[in-house]
Amino acid sequence: MKPVWSLRWIVTGAAMVLVGGSVAGVSAVYDRAASQAISTQVEAALLLRARQLAGAASGALLTDFPELTLHPLLRDLGQRQHELALLVVHDRDGIVHGHPDVRALGTRFTRPAGLVDVPTREELAPGESLARNGELLIASTPVLHPRGGILGVVWVGLPQGHLGHLLAEARARQRLGFAGFAGGSMIIALLLVSRMLRPLGEVRAGIARIAGGDLDSPLRIRDRTELGRLAQAVNDMAARLKRAQAEMLERERLATEMGLARRLQRSLLPREGRSAARFRIEGEQWAASEVGGDWYDVIEREDGKLAIAVADVAGKGLAGCLVAAMLAALVRGLRDVECSPATLLAAVDRALGETLPAGSFVTLWYGVLDPASGELVFASAGHNPPLLRRADGRIEWPRSTGIPLAAIRGGAVARTLRDETLRLLPGDVLVQYTDGLNEAFAAEGEEIFGLERMAAATGAAAPRGARAIVEELHAAVTAWRAGGGAHDDETVVVLHHEMATAPGDDHDATASGNGGRTPAQDHAGESAVGGNGAADAGALLAEARRRGGALRLPATLEALEGLRAWTRRQDGLGRDDAARVELALHEVCANIVEHGYRGTPDGALELWWLPESEGTAGGRFVILDQAWPFRADNWTASDFADPEVRRRGRGFGLDILHRVMADVRYEQVAAEGNVTILRFAGASSGAGEVVRDV
């Protein structure tokens, strides 16, 4: 992670450098000017001194003994100003008449060598000069006669060193001052700028906090500059982030709640359709986008009758689902206690009235079906009347009075409930539903799907059975909605009294019951299916009967335990073979019991074993029943490697059957019933292994 540079200290440093630099620059310029001034000053002073002497020497040179005046003058001057290195007055002939040193008097003056004129601002009178050589700075002035004419020259000189010394002194003083100034300025710059930029440090810390997830500590900067605004913006952003976070958490919580509600709702519904005698009952629920409180159930009672309930809870979401769960528990608990639907509904109303929040209510339709006789006793608490389509196509809407449960508290609902009875004959279809179905809105416009269309869809699918009707209704409603969303759960339960005769047959469809005859016996008058196969099956059956040794079992799962002993007893079956055979026979017989006889109390099965002749292993099993024929077409071997197949956990009976038996055939023999022929080739020959990649 790259280190973050502190803007505050960068700017402060820059300010200090700038200030220091400026002061140094100014100081350099000042330095030059000051040097200039000092030089000029020194030159001027020198010249002035020379002129002063010239003035004094003028009178002296007119006397006979100028030394007498000049010497003491110059000696004192020389003593007072040590720095003067040259101090001479001489006459027109160059003879020295004035000098601090007595011994120099009367000698001839030698001009110092290498004198170069110094450019100066001073105005020089004629004969005056200001010059320097390597050692000295010299000013010379002529001594003038009062009436004009030159009497002599005054020479005054300063060593260069002296000037340099002066300059150095001045410079040092000045530098000290400037350094102090620079230092002070830099410190002020440091304090001022770093203080002004201190909020930056705060902002940086605050942003680090927010990045770390802390949205609760706002920046405290009361600056009036842009930094203050920046801090304000950062605080606003943090507050918005916090709100968004809370909203997201809330949305997640709602979604989880919805997921739970959906699962709960699903778990209250029957997992699959049900058959009893010749009735087939199928139901389905399609949930709306928002989970609602529809519920339905098909429950077996102790007395063998079936209880069917369809409810619409007024309330959505988890609350609606919980009421549905309560309903489910109450109805299940009461189904064996209360015989009459109206009294059951009244009992549910009492319980609900105590627990439902005020203003909530439930519509519930409850019916008890006797599968043997087709009689249906029902009561309705405010629920829509079911659709009853008779075998000949007539449509009825059987009503029962009753207001919704818990619509009025205190037991008033019970007084409005009444039992009604009707009889479902073969070919009749009863459809109960919730208003999510018939009140589905079309995609455009306000027209609802409606009861007539419902009746039409039911009629169209009726010949194909209960499941087909359920799916046809859903398809019709979905097509009606044409892409629009569902506002309400769509629930439908279909009771279909299957016809004994084949569809399209023109037997009398309103025959009441069957007088105990089984479906296979009803088929007796028809020609057997499959031509040759059936004839062979008939012959085989006759052969089996001739040989005897049949096992006769009532059509119950418990009775199938008898297969074990029987298979062990059969000739030509070793112990291992007997065990495998028992497994396969159990599957076939369980199929006949569960799907063929479907709970008809008096069904039976007969089994024979016909071993091959001596010398050939294996043999055939023949099974005879009088139940609904079993359709084994379209069977494919299960692919256990597919986890979905394993998760379903069902339908493996045929896999077992085909792996144990070498051949499986289903025939129908006139006046006898269904004949299942299984050829067993013996485990040692490796028979029965199914090639999976067919």
Added chain:
Amino acid sequence: MSEAFEVVAGETRGRAAVVRVRGRLDSGGVQVLLAHTSKVLAANQNLVLNLSAVTFLGSSGVGALLVTVELFREHRHEVRIAEASQAVMMVIQVLNLEPFLPLEPSEEAALSKLAA
């Protein structure tokens, strides 16, 4: 004599529950078995299923075993089948289900596999 399916006993060993069953496991007994195994899963435990006393295993029974193994796997738990009886082994061999059902020779072996 009816060999109705029943759960004989069960105990908890560490994070695993041992469930012992007996009798005929066909469509009637499947519900009972699934009710017990669901409780084990709900208690967040692994499962050791002792099938030594199972006298018959039909298609619904073997289906229930497969479903249980898959269900536990989905919830990141494990199932081990210990001491499968001959009846159980026969069905598993007929359908070649060995790769899909974790079998162990004993409860101890199963428990140590789960603890690992």
